[in-house]
Amino acid sequence: MSTRLSKMISVRRTTLISRKVLIDSLVRLSPLRLIANPVMLIVEITFFIVAAMALDPEAFPRLANSSLQIFYGEVALILLITAWFSTLSDALAESQAKNTANSLRRLEMEVSSKKILIEAGSRRIVPTPSRDLRTGDLILLEKNDTVPIDAQVLEGIAMVDESLLTGESTAVRKAPGDDVIGGSQVLSDTLTAKITVNPDETFINQMIRMVESSKRPKTPNEQAVTIVLIGLTAIFTILIGALLGVSLVLSLAADLSVLIALYVCLLPTTIGALLPSIGLSGISRLYKEKIVAKSGRAVETAGDTDVILLDKTGTITVGNRQAVEFLPFLGFNERDVGEAAFLASWHDDTPEGRSLIRLAYEDGFVPKEMNALDASEVYEFSASTRTSGVKLAGGTGFMLPKSGGTGRERGRLRRKFEPHVEGGVPIGSDETEIIKGAPDAIKKIVKSVPGDYDKVVQEISAAGDTAMALSRNREAIGIVRLRDVLKPDIREKIMAVKVMGIRPVMITGDQPLTAKSIAAEVGIDEYQPEAKPEDKYDIVKREQAETRIVAMIGDGTNDAPALAMADVGLAMNSGTQAAKEAANMVDLESNPAKIIEVVMLGKQLLMTRGAVTTFSIANDVAKYFAIMPVLFASTVPELKALNVLGLGLNTAVLSALIFNAIIIPLLIPLAMRGVTFKPSGTMTLFLKNTMIYGIGGVIIPFVGIKLIDVAISLL
């Protein structure tokens, strides 16, 4: 089911032009719709003028020639196609965005929910559509119900399928205090939950609004580019107007259609046509990465990032640590340690606990006491003792029901922790008590500390690993080496970030030695060990005080202030509501390493806009050389010397116009996909792109116009 769903929400490839897009692009040619794009509106107006010239050349004395009717028709047609290419690009980008919005809306499906009304002490269930729910309402979620809107669990434990949002098919266990996300589905059991957000305030709704609204607020950068376009349009309008005047007063007999062709060729039609789709497709691209942005502005700001705060866990390393080695103390062997670890971890659902069992199992250390595990007493992990463990045989404590699911995080365990006296209950003679935990915590409960205890622990930390101590019946038997497993590619990603002039800072709760070693391994120079969630806020504040742009990720409520303050805040979907509200982007897949992709995408967006603008302006140089020799050919033939390309006098204008039009659809893929770039420094990117789009932008039209000219004259 989940594969079908994830297929459903993946943005469909839209490079193929569907009939709907085609019709939409034609509708957009209406002058009333084109007003939003002044450059293209002018192109359309010139189409009407030249079309009129084609129909009745006599109506344009001194400006048109009745023998050129067919030529006027051709020019008019190309002008119309130019405008159409622009609306086509808009229609494509918008259909792509609509698909995004639709797949998002599926997450916000209108569902009927079971609202709980408490009247006179009795509970009553009222079916209510999700749009009528408000913050604070209580709802009942039973098996197979769809969660109507983001809510927080108050009662009950249940398995919930969040695959619609994350694309991951594992069911997630939800207990009181956890957030359930609108659109996810309850697979088992019953929950009572409190609505945490009003229907139109969800981040998904914010993104739908942004994508769908045709009056999407322009980002500051988009506004500035628009001003350049309007300025250039004004300059060329004055120039062509003056040129028309000169032609009339000096009797230079310029043909109006050629003058208009020059005008349209000079206008920044390429960037004018593609500007709207560049921004929109940027948001769509982000969504393909399963990131929901609340504003386009945040995406662009991401491109300016100077400092990036990376949480070690989840970003640099895979979730939790993995056990890699058993180190026995004097008098014990590896098997003792392995078996003890096995037993102590049997009830431990954390990835760390599971890795202990896996290692013991792989080494063949399966304890014979396994049968006794069913009747064991479990010491859940407690934050105060920082230990957990098990007491076998003769146990009298209650048994925690082991539902089939997997515990997700320590937070859940922490909530369930039952305080037990430091040192635990006395151990009977027939009982075995195994406790594992932080070395210093175990040190406190064992009867005697082995001489090399501290040395072993020190060595493990120095190597960047984490030590976990094991005790059996209050006797230290050995240490387990837990190692952080680096995410694949993380080293390359960090290199890329550094090459682009961005400073990565690693945030970790580990002690300094471990932090240093991991940071060194992935090539990070700066790290904050033993960090508390509040530290992130301080780092953001400190860096911003030095005018740096800070990007960070976060999930906990503790992260919310820092997320709100950071210039770019990416919240994890698995995180708390507060974090998601404070951030300006949410990653549905809850993969913190994606912050790096967000930064790259922001850069790409700015680069694409600059590249198409530069290219568009640079193109104009060649067009002068194509059209100027023809413009006054009948009166000042000497200007034919400017015809450096050797274009045919009859075909030069059409060639330039065709090039001007055809470059738009040729660049649509670039606008939609973005400029591709290798991570490198700002100056390198600047020079490289200037070479490609600036100097290339001057040269390419010379070649293109010449080729088109040759092709036309062959026809």
Next chain:
Amino acid sequence: MDWKEYFLAALIVNIFQMALAFVIFAFQGVLPLNPQGFPGLSWDLAFMQVISFGTNTNLQHYSGEGNCVQLPNCTALRPGVPGLSYLSQMMAVQFLQFTSAATGICVAVAMIRGFIIHSKDSGNFYVDFTRTLTRILFPLCFVASLVFVGLGVPQTLTGYQITKTVEGAAQTILVGPVASLASIMQLGTNGGGYYGANSAYPFQNPNPASDVFQIFLMLLIPTTLCFVFGQLIGKKRETRPILWGAYALFALDLLIAFTPNFPVVGPGMEVRFGGFFSVFWTVVTTAATTGSVNTSLSGLYPLVILSAFNGMLIQATPGGKGVGVMYMVMFIVLTVFIVGLMSGRTPEYLGLKITARDVKLVMIAFLVHPVIVLVPTVLAYSTGAAGAIGVGTNSIGFTKIFYEFTSAAANNGSDFLGATANTPFFNISTAIVMFLGRFAPIGLLLALGGSMINRKRLTTEAGVRTDSPLFALILVGSILVLVLLTFFPFLALGPILEFFQGRVNGF
């Protein structure tokens, strides 16, 4: 003062000074120090001339020495060719040459102040203005005047002298306070000479030494201001794009003017200094938008004129006093924005992020020039004003009219037409063009500088390095593309066409 107050103060002071000069021009006939008895200027000519001098343009629709029927008394003038009294030359022309040059330096510094870290305002115009005059212009001009006198330039109030030549004929020697005027006119990139023939007249430019000295004076302050920019903002490296950009374009101008295989100097040429110095002077005088001439423009070949257009259309090579730096900053902001976007960061200059408003100010400042050059050029023909003074509709005639308004808009002041353009149309149209060409960009670029005050400044230096040679190269490229795109068709109908026609028909 914030930028608005500063701009308003500069504008009001300038207008008041122009009004004073207007009175002197209009009533010079009844005012003292008029040994030749020149009559007052017509109101439209006086209006045009005060704006011309007040805007640092110095377009002259008169001949300073007069064109008299009966020398040495000039009460009877040849029609349409007025002259100026000693009082007008000193109290109106020189006075405005000092104040307009000082104003240029002041507004440039006021704009630069916006870019200085921790600056609170644009400065105080009155303080800046007084200090510029007393600490820079007066001392420099005093020294320069003495040098000119030493080189043989007259400085006297005795009136025109009649002497007997060796052959025994009587000759009138047209002397006056020339040295003091020549010094400020070159140093202040004004360009309005004492004589109608400007520095082609032997008394204003007696020998090669005075010629080279005048070229030096023209470039002195505009070049210095490039360094002032880096000095003031506390990052001397940032002088580089301005200086390198300016001089790379200047070198390009020289290259165009001295294109091999084609003669640079034509017939009817003032040959005292020879072709090289005539052409070099022309390139310098337009590159620094001074507008003084040491040769007749009509005798120069089309490519030299094309090079002259280049200087006036760019206005930053190194450009006029003060405004040259302002224009270069405008071009840098525009380049950093358009091309700099491709670095993948929000464009920034000197750590200041470029906002939509900055781009708007810069685009409007850039737009002013084509409007005030192209529109009146067409109007000059369509109203018949060009035909009325005998300018033809061929490429040579078109070049003259196009040059007139380009020179007026760039506040340069060199021209083909001279006193022949003393008609109400040319006087009023050029006056409007000069005024807008001067004060509109100054106001807009002051606003640009003003808006930088208190703006969050990035100290990370992670953006595009504007102090690198490659950036200077890209800057030059984008200036050429932007300026040529705007004016190419007009240049093609003027000097470029003249060049092609010359190649076919002979020069």
